[in-house]
Amino acid sequence: MDIRLSQCFIAVDDHDTALAFYRDVLGLEVRGDVRFDGMRWVTVGSPAQPGVDIVLEPPLADPGASAADKETMAELLAKGLLRGVVFTTDDVDATFERVRVSGAEVLQEPVDQPYGVRDCAFRDPAGNMLRFSQPREG
Numbered sequence: 001m002d003i004r005l006s007q008c009f010i011a012v013d014d015h016d017t018a019l020a021f022y023r024d025v026l027g028l029e030v031r032g033d034v035r036f037d038g039m040r041w042v043t044v045g046s047p048a049q050p051g052v053d054i055v056l057e058p059p060l061a062d063p064g065a066s067a068a069d070k071e072t073m074a075e076l077l078a079k080g081l082l083r084g085v086v087f088t089t090d091d092v093d094a095t096f097e098r099v100r101v102s103g104a105e106v107l108q109e110p111v112d113q114p115y116g117v118r119d120c121a122f123r124d125p126a127g128n129m130l131r132f133s134q135p136r137e138g
Helices: 015-025 067-078 092-100
Strands: 007-011 029-036 039-045 053-057 084-088 105-112 117-123 129-135
Touching: 015 029, 015 039, 015 053, 092 105, 092 117, 092 129
Parallel strands: 007 053, 084 129
Antiparallel strands: 029 039, 039 053, 105 117, 117 129
């Protein structure tokens, strides 16, 4: 049996702002842009991983959700409490500089971790934590 990751989801509060970050800053390609029932899903992904999609979705992608539930999810997103994503890069220091100059909130500058990676962390425009990791040699 072969099981592989196909999609993961990141909640965003402004798709155009998120798209500018994920496409223009991180260099991900846009693979889809779907609107349904007043909501929007934008699919992006790394050209190096054609079989893995990241779906930028509303904080509560359920047309039947109550206004109170939607508000709660929006509040959690604003606090940065919904999701975290870890990306791998071949040059964490260059990636850090590229993302830093975009104005993204820096959570952690590049550092060598005791578990074998050098990594850094940011918040995306919606408040989600993104980590960028590079395996250390030796």
